Amino acid sequence: MTNETARRIVVLAGGVGGSKFAVGLRTLLARSEPMAAVTVIANTGDDLWLTGIRLQPDVDSLLYALAGVNDAERGWGRSGESERVSTELRAWNAGWPWFTLGDLDLGTHLARTGWLREGVGAVEIVRRLSARWPLGVEILPMTEAEVDTIVTVRDGDGKRTMHFQEWWTLHRARLEPIRFANPGIEMALPAPGVTEAIARADVVLVAPSNPVVSVGPILSVPGIRDALRDTGAPIVGISPIIGGAVVRGMADVCLAAVGAECSAAGVAAVYGARSAGGILDAWLVAEEDSATLPSIRALGIAARVAPLWMHDTDSSAQLAADALALATDVSGL
Numbered sequence: 001m002t003n004e005t006a007r008r009i010v011v012l013a014g015g016v017g018g019s020k021f022a023v024g025l026r027t028l029l030a031r032s033e034p035m036a037a038v039t040v041i042a043n044t045g046d047d048l049w050l051t052g053i054r055l056q057p058d059v060d061s062l063l064y065a066l067a068g069v070n071d072a073e074r075g076w077g078r079s080g081e082s083e084r085v086s087t088e089l090r091a092w093n094a095g096w097p098w099f100t101l102g103d104l105d106l107g108t109h110l111a112r113t114g115w116l117r118e119g120v121g122a123v124e125i126v127r128r129l130s131a132r133w134p135l136g137v138e139i140l141p142m143t144e145a146e147v148d149t150i151v152t153v154r155d156g157d158g159k160r161t162m163h164f165q166e167w168w169t170l171h172r173a174r175l176e177p178i179r180f181a182n183p184g185i186e187m188a189l190p191a192p193g194v195t196e197a198i199a200r201a202d203v204v205l206v207a208p209s210n211p212v213v214s215v216g217p218i219l220s221v222p223g224i225r226d227a228l229r230d231t232g233a234p235i236v237g238i239s240p241i242i243g244g245a246v247v248r249g250m251a252d253v254c255l256a257a258v259g260a261e262c263s264a265a266g267v268a269a270v271y272g273a274r275s276a277g278g279i280l281d282a283w284l285v286a287e288e289d290s291a292t293l294p295s296i297r298a299l300g301i302a303a304r305v306a307p308l309w310m311h312d313t314d315s316s317a318q319l320a321a322d323a324l325a326l327a328t329d330v331s332g333l
């Protein structure tokens with residue numbers, strides 16, 4: 001890092017946890033380091049086709065939160081939303097009746113789908129969607145390929161598969177998952193700009209996102225893990241687990257499906273130390289989880305405690321400051 005005032009910061013992120021963190025990071029940098037450039041590499045494993053339109057939920061959560069047009073109370077979608085189109089679709093028995101599509105949100109999906117049909121790539125589409133607001137952050141989808149997450153669940157004595165959104169939204173993750181897969185991901189390429197951003201980064205942060213279904217797909221795109229291993233930037237992750245429990249969402253069942261413990265140390269072990277073929281140099285854990293520090297350090301990952309609750313923009317900004325401070329400290333080692 002030669003120039004403190006123009007650091008390049010890359011964040012790997014899912015939807016809700018990722019966007020709270022990204023908003024905090026942007027707020028921090030606006031105060032302390034306005035020249036810094038942030039690239040958020042977003043999970044697209046949540047994507048789906050529904051009634052002929054393409055949805056990119058994690059990208060849109062980031063977009064709406066950074067634009068300040070998100071519904072913060074509900075935790076997803078646009079604020080001031082209405083559901084007239086959704087009501088019509090239900091009357092036709094079209095699509096998924098349990099999957100709410102807001103009218104404003106549908107505008108985004110229609111714009112995206114129209115551009116896709118014209119042959120525009122996903123990166124350019126996200127750039128066009130982002131250009132509407134002064135986001136102050138670049139959002140890059142992890143890949144331009146369609147690699148929707150498919151979940152295999154236990155079903156009596158057998159098993160069955162379904163789209164991630166059916167499992168998550170309809171079944172509320174209550175069906176026991178055995179496996180998460182992104183068919184075709186082994187053939188997918190990182191989206192243009194993704195590995196370049198990682199290679200040129202001064203700092204890489206792994207947002208407090210779901211390690212299995214948000215960050216997991218990003219790391220499964222061939223080339224992204226290698227780029228992380230090779231970058232000269234320190235890689236610091238923030239635990240999505242606080243006090244041994246998920247803050248929000250269903251990361252616990254996701255972790256169980258990959259044989260990992262639902263703890264700050266369990267998630268650190270899923271990512272692994274960069275020195276041992278994983279991706280992390282350092283891991284920020286909640287004060288409530290300070291007892292896990294020795295087992296994280298035993299993995300070869302530097303670890304430190306900090307307040308990890310993102311209650312509001314100030315606490316998210318402080319969390320970003322703590323993550324960047326840890327990055328500076330490990331890069332000096």
Ligand code: GDP
Nearest residue numbers: 014015016017018208209210214240247251310
């Ligand atoms: P999704 O794609 O919308 O599911 O969102 P993400 O994958 O980006 O984030 C979900 C994760 O964020 C969950 O596993 C939560 O445990 C975590 N999370 C949510 N709020 C907070 C918070 O305030 N602090 C921390 N450390 N993690 C949080």
Ligand code: CA
Nearest residue numbers: 014015046058
């Ligand atoms: Ca997600």
